Amino acid sequence: MCGIIARVGDGDAIRKLVSGLENLEYRGYDSAGVAVQNGSGISVYKRSGQVSELKDALVGSVPNGKVGIGHTRWSTHGPPTDENAHPHTSQTDEVAVVHNGIIENYAELKATLSDAGHEFTSDTDTEVIPHLFEYYLEDADDIAEAFRKTVRDLEGSYAVAALVDDVHAIYAARQGSPLILGLDDDEYYLASDVPAFLDHTDDVVYLEDGDVVVVEPNGVTLTDLAGARIDRDVERVDWDPEEAGKGEYDHYMLKEIHTQPNALSNTIEGRIQGDEVHLESFPEGTFDDVEDVHLVACGTSYHAAMYCQQQLADAGIRAQAYRASEYVDANPGPVSGETLVVAVTQSGETADTLGALRQAKEAGAQVVTVTNVVGSTAARTADEALFIRAGPEIGVAATKTFSSQAVTLSLLAIRLAEDVPGASPPDDVATLLDDVYDLPEHVDNVLKTSDARAIAESYIDSQSYFFIGRGLNNAVAKEGALKFKEITYEHAEGFASGELKHGPLALVTPDTPVFTLFDGAGDGKTLKNAEEAQARGAPIVAVASEDHSGVDVADDHLAIPDTHPVWAGLLANVQLQLVSYHAAQLLGRPIDKPRNLAKSVTVE
Incomplete structure (x- = not known):
């Protein structure tokens, strides 16, 4: 659920790394960090909080370097602190690593490395990777083979990108977490998702589980975990930046x-x-x-x-x-x-x-x-x-x-x-x-005519929000409730309308608006269920076409165009999306970055 960006090429890397992190922040925003190879060591800058806080820390002290890695984190092991932010470094700071996923055997690896004299400074599972890489580098003639040995010892899911002091290359691998190689004329990128580097190139290689890649200024070497050369097709992404x-x-x-x-x-x-x-x-x-x-x-x-x-x-x-x-x-x-x-x-x-x-x-x-x-x-x-x-x-x-x-x-x-x-x-x-x-x-008509903001304002001080629907609209009601709770942090539940009287009705009060979805199939029963809530004081918001009978009974109305029942629910869904958005805006929530959530859930 975290975001990785790495870059090799001519010119300074740091600005493109930070830009890539901003493009990946939807994958996690507990902390962020970068590391660059500057010819006299690896410079690491990292901060808890959002990428903007990392940018503030870099003002006036932007490190130079053509090779670098970056990371925006969604916490799994350890709270979001400066110490737990990525990149993590090894015992002697010879190695820096960013990682997505979970290393399931990190406790055993950490114990073995601790016995060998390695000291750890974070609560994360990731920190074992740079220490292990450094351990194998001590007696290695081939850095790439030391990296492959490191990766072979890892159990779990991972996308890993690593720097080694005084080596102008990035060593990376994936197993169960996405990692994509971006190819430009004079530079290369690695990232968890294409938007990280889409401003620079749309030519990509999708790495497979077990792939190990070494990215250098003059080219890319792709192998399996045993070191055998492999080829992957270059594909073009058809997304506009x-x-x-x-x-x-x-x-x-x-x-x-x-x-x-x-x-x-x-x-x-x-x-x-x-x-x-x-x-x-x-x-x-x-x-x-x-x-x-x-x-x-x-x-x-x-x-x-x-x-x-x-x-x-x-x-x-x-x-x-x-x-x-x-x-x-x-x-x-x-x-x-x-x-x-x-x-x-x-x-x-x-x-x-x-x-x-x-x-x-x-x-x-x-x-x-x-x-x-x-x-x-x-x-x-x-x-x-x-x-x-x-x-x-x-x-x-x-x-x-x-x-x-x-x-x-x-x-x-x-x-x-x-x-x-x-x-x-x-x-x-x-x-x-x-x-x-x-x-x-x-849908365009709904967007142009929606009263969702006025509805959100009317019910912004409610205690709970219920969404009910029958048949296809059962799924839409549940989705409407999920959207509402995701970005407003308010209590919201979605129910099959017939289930309202089998328990949830006990929670209904005058402070519980019930958004009732009508699509032309089974609406008579749905209306009866809504009226049962209304009889207990709950206001009813009908999401239905203009001439629907439920509108006359309801306290408020969100209109959808007449259409086939299969598509009516999707029009209702747009209205509910808008209600959620405006409610979250009125409450001052961070709409694009809701707390504790990330866009892509790549760990179990």
Whole structure:
């Protein structure tokens, strides 16, 4: 969940390292640091807090150096202090290291090194790496082999980048945590994610687990852990650098909410022909042998998986959405070649989802990943990848990627219904697919006319916030509550509307607004559930079309355009995103950097 940046080339490295850290701060912002090779030792600067505090510390004392590494941290071992910030150095400061992931055997390594006289100054698992590297350097003729020995001793997940005193090179490796090589004409980058160096180059090499790379001013050497040379393809990233910036918006989240029409257009483009879905990786007959579907995901992606599960069930396909963190222990039943496992992950690097994906492959299942990132671990590990095409998302709270995931999965559900024996697409599939073309325009309409800020102001002093919906809107209600709690820090819960009276109603008071989602399917029951809360004093906010009967009963209204019920929930979701954003803004929360959270969860 941390961010790594490293750079080798002509000219000064420090400004590009700090710029890279700013671009990666969505991956962690507990502390930040840089180390550069300046010809007379390794200079290390690090601070607890955000990258801006590191920049302040560098003013007036910018270290020179053409080779350097940097890190922005999300704490796992040890609190966010100056001592625990990366880079970490070895006993004699000969080595500096930045690391993402968790070293599971760090206690044993630390004990062995301590017995050998090494002293440690932090609470982190990372600090064993520079000490171990230095230990192997003592008798090494080959620095690269000493680094490979170091990496071979590590157990767990890691992306590591290291400097050695007076050596103009970076030594790096990955296992279970992302690491990407960026290639420019006269310089090289290593980073956890492409936005770190996208301002400089869009030519990349996606490193694989077990890869070890030595980056020098005159080139790159790539080997496996045994030292055998390997080759990886150079690929071009099709993201525009401007997509990764805030532009005219105050926050990344607000920008990403407002760019959903374009993201959805990209998601849909070329995937519908008449009343049929055509997905690039899945020709006719691909799913003829599928008997059941497991959807595995975490957080917002799990809610998109729930959205798909409902549609699969409606099509007569046996399907279940699982939280990836529990899939290994959930005993999902027999998994075989007739099981399709769909791993949903925005980043393609979510550790729990990758674990579920790998387990499914080992059991013989057909595995598809639905992701936003070409070249991600999930995309390369699955049998096939279906990309949501949403473009880079920097805000920690997912917005446009949920919408694009839900649409992509909805199209996949229709595609599955065309192949799976005994299944059938919706009776009104032609109307459904016609209406999806209007979805970007409808989202734009919501963005231009929303009363979300006024609603947020009306209920900003509430004690709790409830979100309820039925069917597809159950997933949207849960996603709306997640978004609200993520960035406002206020208590929010999402429920299937029929479950309100089976316990949660006990929590309802006049200070508990209930956001009630209507999509034209089962709305009579949902309205009755809302009225039960209203009878206990709770104000009702109807999220529905202008002429919906629920609007007359509700205390307030967030309008959505008329559309097919499958897409109505996604319009409601945009309204809830805006309510969450404006509430967080009114409360003065750090919207793009909510406490304790990071964008990409790469540790279990």
